[in-house]
Amino acid sequence: MENLYHHLDNFIRHLVSERGSSPHTVDAYSRDILVFIKFLEEISCDMPRREHMEAFMGHLRQGGKKARSIVRTISALRGFFNFLILEGKITVSPLEDVETPKFKPPIPRVLSEDEMGELINLSGSHKTAMRDRTILEILYATGLRVSELIRLRKSDINLDGGFVITMGKRSKERVVPLGSYCRDAIRLYLETDKPKGQYLFPNRSGGMITRQGVWKIIRKYGIQLQKGKVSPHTIRHTFATHLLEGGADLRSVQVLLGHEDISTTQIYTHVDSKRLKEIHRKHHPRG
Numbered sequence: 001m002e003n004l005y006h007h008l009d010n011f012i013r014h015l016v017s018e019r020g021s022s023p024h025t026v027d028a029y030s031r032d033i034l035v036f037i038k039f040l041e042e043i044s045c046d047m048p049r050r051e052h053m054e055a056f057m058g059h060l061r062q063g064g065k066k067a068r069s070i071v072r073t074i075s076a077l078r079g080f081f082n083f084l085i086l087e088g089k090i091t092v093s094p095l096e097d098v099e100t101p102k103f104k105p106p107i108p109r110v111l112s113e114d115e116m117g118e119l120i121n122l123s124g125s126h127k128t129a130m131r132d133r134t135i136l137e138i139l140y141a142t143g144l145r146v147s148e149l150i151r152l153r154k155s156d157i158n159l160d161g162g163f164v165i166t167m168g169k170r171s172k173e174r175v176v177p178l179g180s181y182c183r184d185a186i187r188l189y190l191e192t193d194k195p196k197g198q199y200l201f202p203n204r205s206g207g208m209i210t211r212q213g214v215w216k217i218i219r220k221y222g223i224q225l226q227k228g229k230v231s232p233h234t235i236r237h238t239f240a241t242h243l244l245e246g247g248a249d250l251r252s253v254q255v256l257l258g259h260e261d262i263s264t265t266q267i268y269t270h271v272d273s274k275r276l277k278e279i280h281r282k283h284h285p286r287g
Helices: 002-017 023-042 050-062 067-086 113-121 129-142 146-150 180-193 211-225 232-245 250-257 262-283
Strands: 163-167 173-177
Touching (some): 002 023, 023 050, 023 067, 113 211, 113 232, 129 146, 129 173, 129 180, 129 211, 129 232, 146 232, 211 232, 232 250
């Protein structure tokens, strides 16, 4: 069993140094794999086989874990076992031929164009109005993750070229266009607020604003909009949905969102289908 802890340490180092995984991903994988190792200790198993994996999934279900959580744990273990194969520690993954739970992610909640415009306009005239409006404009114009937004440096913004350079998951850089509204908001924010330090949205000491700080800002305006919980992820979903409704193809949206696998982007195909049905109804002779 000591060996598995040692292999886990090596796997975590691999995630950080070679795959450039985010701290959030590393923490989640570490927790999930540790739960599995503890389970193996309880059943006195040194090296898991298929039957142990099935027993482990049953153990998670009995513990009240939902399908989404189990799928995430299995994904972490799959990565761990593939790493052990690459390292020559095992020859076959114990997850091979194991049927994992099916999880269909919920359709993302989105705001309409009018609601998104109203949300942006709610920033008002208080002390942080220009900063808050610029945060909302950037999120809606680019679909950035909140983790990407808070890391933005002033040098990442090219107002003349109309784009922003961001570092996504696994330290992959991508260039995302900025619309005219967003460029105007950034320009005015830089001229009026004159943020100190290297970050576009610094905290009071000039360091990086926190994820929680951005969530609080957006949640505050969501409450004023009376649309329930509005988060940075809501705006990211809204960005993607409005692009598809406007005629963008799924592959382009995948690139803009920084998704590695197009299957992740396919959660938005319900929007595409809705638009296609409307086109069919309007233009087909028997629509």
